[in-house]
Amino acid sequence: MAEEVKLFGRWASPFSRRIEVALKRKGVQFEYIEEDLSNKSPALLKYNPVHKKIPVLVHNGKPVAESLVILEYIDETWKHNPILPTDPYEKALARFWARFIDEKFWAIWPAVKRAILSREKEREEAIEETRQHLKTLESGLKERKFVGGESLGFVELAANVIVWLFAAQEVLGLEILTEEKFPTLHEWSQRFVDDAVFKECAPPRERLIAYYKVLYGASTASK
Amino acid sequence: MADEIILLDFWPSMFGMRVRLALAEKGLKYEYKEEDLRNKSPLLLEMNPVHKKIPVLIHNGKPICESLIIVQYIDEVWHDKSPLLPSDPYQRAQARFWADYVDKKLYELGRKIWSTKGEEQETAKKEFIECLKLLEGELGDKPYFGGEKIGFVDVALVTFSCWFHAYESFGNFSIEAECPKLIAWTKRCMEKESVSSSLEDPHKVHGFVMGMKKKLGIE
Secondary structure, X not given: OOOOEEEEEXXXXXXXXHHHHHHHHOOOOOEEEEOOOOOOOHHHHHHOOOOOOOOEEEEOOEEEEOHHHHHXXXXXXXXXXXXXXXXXXXXXXXXXXXXXXHHHHHHHHHHHHHHHHOOHXXXXXXXXXXXXXXXXXXXXXXXXXXXXXXXXXXXXXHOOHHHHHHHHHHHHOOOXXXXXOOHHHHHHXXXXXXXXXXXXXXXXHHHHHHHHHHXXXXXXXXX | OOOOEEEEEOOOOHHHHHHHHHHHHOOOOOEEEEOOOOOOOHHHHXXXXXXXXXXXXXXXXEEEEOHHHHHHHHHHHOOOOOOOOOOOHHHHHHHHHHHHHHHHHXXXXXXXXXXXXXXXXXXXXXXXXXXXXXXXXXXXXXXXXXXXXXXXXXXHHHHHXXXXXXXXXXXXXXXXXXXXXXXXXXXXXXXXXXXXXXXXXXXXXXXXXXXXXXXXXXX
16 A cells, blocks of 8 residues: 655754654655745645644645654554653653653743844843753753664654754854753764764754854844 | 552642543542642652652652653553543544643633733633634534543543633633533533542632632732
């Protein structure tokens, strides 16, 4: 039976990239459709009417939205090379940490944006807020061992946002993520960069940084 | 070997109620421990050091946190009785999507309804009703979100229903007038012993919210 798998995503989004990694890891052939979020396609609006966001996976015409939900769907549909552990307790832990990472990312990203776009006191406050959230992320991941390659797990797939945080730091032009203060985040970031499967689906770093610099007008925010 | 199940909870929490409901559906015995959120127990801080929040399920000494993660855990460990998630991966994805939708939207909007005034409150009420209408659409003609029996989305959403009276009272609006099908669904759920024994009395919840408003100095 012919399978039709489509992924609606964005080259710069860690959330759609994690789906690409999962599909590649399972050896699933898929058609990738790049979405322009300022001009959403009728297909995207049809397949994700509730949130109108990417990523959306469409399998034989049936859509699945929300990246962590999609990852579980992929794992349950293509059962070889499992992403989630089989033990219910280990599974619960994996789900907990993936959610934690996403929550932290959604707290950090706007703070970084504010830091890039603001001046003086507001910028200092945003930088401090970013630092606090990063500390929480660092201490949360400290106990976990990075599992990579063909075994990239649920938590590692969610943690791809760490690479984006390092890119954001370059856009900000300020070193917050020092190896001394954030050894775990540094280690994980390096593991991603070295990981063959992840690398295949990662946006070129320089392109990502240049893109955010333009998006946030960082080249003009030099104070 | 007997299972030891402890639930760290706070009685008005709609998130804690989800776990109570899942445990009731599975017919499980457990020890309920009420937490004072202004004075969190050493056990809570030890079992959920990351968020320091309830609910926490402690199963044979091992903690599980986050209500929907706990409900899925319960469903997977005690999978023989009253399954909450369907077996088909696509149906499961849909159930997870809608439970996630409830999590993303309802708590914050509900909180704004009872804690704000004027335009902020009006906007929250409007969005809240829109969310419920969308959920009504997803329910369709089925007796429950889970089909013929209650499922994951029913568990995720029905616990908010005992807060509806408080929202309506402080927001000065009628949820039933806008979403009659959804209210009919809540009544249908409440006919089940597992649901009625897990949800709190709406008047008690109302009293709790009144107390919160006083403490926060909100009119």
